[in-house]
Amino acid sequence: MTPRFAILLSLVVWSTLGVSAQVKFGIDNLIDTDFSLLRGKRVVLVTHAAARTYRGTNTAEEFLQRRDVTTLRLLAPEHGFFGVVPAGVSVADDSVMGTAVVSLYGRLRRPERAMIVDADVVVVDLQDIGVRSYTYISTMVEVLEACAEAGKPCMILDRPNPLGGVLVHGNLPDDELRSFIGRIPIPYIHGMTMGELATMVNEKGWLTPGPTGTARECSLTVVRCKRWKRSMTWEDIERPWYPTSPNIPSVHAIRGYVLTGMVGELGACSIGMGTSTPFTLLGSASFADDSLLVVHLRRYGVIAARARFRPTTGKFASAICDGYHLLPQRTWSPYNAALTVLWRIRARFPEAFPDSLPAQKHGVMFAKACGSADLVQALIRGATLGELERIGRRGVDVFVEQRRQFLLYD
Numbered sequence: 391m392t393p394r395f396a397i398l399l400s401l402v403v404w405s406t407l408g409v410s411a412q413v414k415f416g417i418d419n420l421i422d423t424d425f426s427l428l429r430g431k432r433v434v435l436v437t438h439a440a441a442r443t444y445r446g447t448n449t450a451e452e453f454l455q456r457r458d459v460t461t462l463r464l465l466a467p468e469h470g471f472f473g474v475v476p477a478g479v480s481v482a483d484d485s486v487m488g489t490a491v492v493s494l495y496g497r498l499r500r501p502e503r504a505m506i507v508d509a510d511v512v513v514v515d516l517q518d519i520g521v522r523s524y525t526y527i528s529t530m531v532e533v534l535e536a537c538a539e540a541g542k543p544c545m546i547l548d549r550p551n552p553l554g555g556v557l558v559h560g561n562l563p564d565d566e567l568r569s570f571i572g573r574i575p576i577p578y579i580h581g582m583t584m585g586e587l588a589t590m591v592n593e594k595g596w597l598t599p600g601p602t603g604t605a606r607e608c609s610l611t612v613v614r615c616k617r618w619k620r621s622m623t624w625e626d627i628e629r630p631w632y633p634t635s636p637n638i639p640s641v642h643a644i645r646g647y648v649l650t651g652m653v654g655e656l657g658a659c660s661i662g663m664g665t666s667t668p669f670t671l672l673g674s675a676s677f678a679d680d681s682l683l684v685v686h687l688r689r690y691g692v693i694a695a696r697a698r699f700r701p702t703t704g705k706f707a708s709a710i711c712d713g714y715h716l717l718p719q720r721t722w723s724p725y726n727a728a729l730t731v732l733w734r735i736r737a738r739f740p741e742a743f744p745d746s747l748p749a750q751k752h753g754v755m756f757a758k759a760c761g762s763a764d765l766v767q768a769l770i771r772g773a774t775l776g777e778l779e780r781i782g783r784r785g786v787d788v789f790v791e792q793r794r795q796f797l798l799y800d
Contacts, residue, residue, distance in 0.1 A: 413627045416547030416585070416613035417441065417449045417515055427545070427613070429458045431510040434501075436465040436494070436533055439472050440632040441515040441549070449515040449547065454487045461489060462509055467516060467529040468495040469635040476636055495525070499570065500532035503540050512537050513545045517634050518584050519644045520553035522563070523651060523759050526634075528573035530584055531591055538597050538606035545611045548585035548798070550627055552641050553648075555581045555620030555799060559725035562785035563761030572761050577786050579648060579724050581620070582793060585612035590796040614798055623720075637668040645718040646670035649692065649728050653735055655756040658742035660711045664701030671699055672731065673713015674706070683714070683734040686775065690730060691722025729778045736769050743770045 420427065421443060433453065441449040450471070453461045464471065470481040471491045484491040492498075492505060506512050514533055516526045530546070537544040560578025568574075574596055580587070588610060591597065595605035624631060624641045633639045638647065646669030650661035653672070662671030672694075684694045694714040701707055718727070736743055747753035747770060748763070757766045765781045 411617065412444065413550065413618045413622070413629070414444065414616035415549050416615060417452065418444050419616055420547060420613055421452060425456060425459055427611070428511065428513070432460045432462055432508060434462050434465060434506050434509040434512045436467070436512065436514040436516065436529070437471075438466055438469070438516060438634070440517045440634040441547075442517075442630075442632050444629070446630070450486055450489075453513075454489055463505065464489055464491040465494050465501060465505070465533070466491050468525045470495075473633055473635050494529055494532065499529070501536040503536070506536060506540055506542050509542060511543045511545055513547060514584070514588075515547035515549070516584060517549050517632070518551065519634060519638060519647065520551040520579060520581070521644070521648055521651070522560070522576055522578045522580060522761070523571040524634075524647075525570055527576075527584070527587060528570045530588060531573050531596075534588060534591060534608055534610070535597055535606070538592075538608035539600075543609040543611065544588075545613065546585045546588045547613050548583050548615050550615055550618045550622065550624070551581060551583050552624035552631070552644055553579060553581070553724075554623040555583070555797070557581050557724060558786060558790050558793075559723065559782075560728075560786070561760075561762050561765065561782050562789060563758075564763055567758050567761050567763065569758040571755075571758050575785075575789075577725075577789055578728075578761070580789075580793075582796075583615070583618075583798070585614065586793070586796050586798050588612065589798070590793060593796065594792075612798065618799055620797075620799055637663060639668070643667070643669050645722075645724070646716060648724045649716050649718070649731055652728060652756060652759045653731055655752055655759050656735070656739075656742045657705055657752060658735055658739040659713070660699075660701055660704075660706040660709075662699070662701070663705075664703035664707055665699055667715075670716050671697060671711070671713060672716060673697065673699065673711040675709055675711060677711065677713040677738070680714075680734055680738065682737075683730065686730045686734075687716070687727055690724075690727040691719045692727045693717040693719065725782050726779055729782050730775060732769060733775045733778055736772060740772070743772075745770060 437449045481493040481495040518526045558581040563572040597606045654661045659674040662668045697715045
């Protein structure tokens with residue numbers, strides 16, 4: 391088995407901030423050691439503008455300004471390098487500071503051999519949001535695949551999971567429903583960093599088998615975060631959040647994404663797209679008071695406060711929507727809360743769950759997002775919340791035990 395390198399770089403006191411106990415990310419530790427791991431190397435960098443240093447510069451700037459590191463090209467995920475392309479929209483190639491940015495969300499999802507063959511190392515620095523259906527995990531896995539196939543080492547500059555590393559909720563995806571919004575067998579809320587996930591993927595044999603039928607591995611280095619603890623959410627880190635995509639402008643939107651992201655695939659009601667608080671609203675022109683929604687969400691640590699809003703774009707553009715602000719608290723049960731929302735949407739909008747749903751285009755996307763054919767069928771037949779929750783727990787305990795050996799942080 392290829393050795394695992396989880397490199398914890400030495401601490402340099404933040405004299406410019408007068409703070410010595412700050413959480414540092416992988417890129418910060420690389421900077422603090424003057425890029426010692428990469429000096430003299432040719433690099434292909436997979437990143438986006440949301441991957442920032444403690445000084446606020448993005449990782450691409452730091453690499454492109456180095457005279458002792460040759461950055462051959464940048465590769466960018468869904469939403470593009472600057473994070474402004476809408477979800478699901480093909481991203482065109484671009485350039486940053488005179489360096490080519492090649493899209494990995496257009497003609498290609500995996501780097502071609504020619505894109506990395508001239509590199510000494512492929513470096514990945516992507517700020518993820520901690521939810522299985524967000525595609526940056528899949529992009530990282532495709533990069534690992536390409537590196538393993540080409541025999542190129544890969545380095546992950548790690549970043550905290552903004553939802554923390556403790557909560558692990560939601561069923562594992564069915565094999566038949568694996569997709570770019572569910573590339574690997576992990577729960578909906580996985581509680582791992584990108585570095586931990588990369589290590590797990592590499593060592594669990596989840597990469598595509600080679601010609602001999604044995605799963606490939608790549609030479610993987612993880613430059614760890616410093617002082618991040620699993621109990622920490624983004625607010626505990628005290629760093630600004632830079633939007634990772636147009637509808638994730640804040641950490642609040644990430645928690646909203648957990649609650650309403652699957653509902654959004656159905657199009658039955660607005661989830662706040664086209665407002666200043668995407669994913670954190672739920673409503674429509676006919677969404678009356680729903681005491682069961684309010685009571686059950688509060689049980690799972692989410693306050694549902696009455697709201698009226700009018701989206702400016704999307705399916706519900708210019709419509710006056712009645713519904714709720716969804717406000718997760720610090721202690722909450724995210725997937726059960728998401729299932730509660732789905733349960734009430736099924737009750738309020740049964741026409742959104744016809745028997746033919748699995749065959750419809752948006753139904754296929756919905757199934758891929760939730761990852762469970764049984765969950766889809768349970769919703770179609772109007773199952774109880776308890777049954778939905780039982781389906782939502784499948785595989786979680788086994789996964790929690792499996793992931794233990796790949797965790798890099800306490």
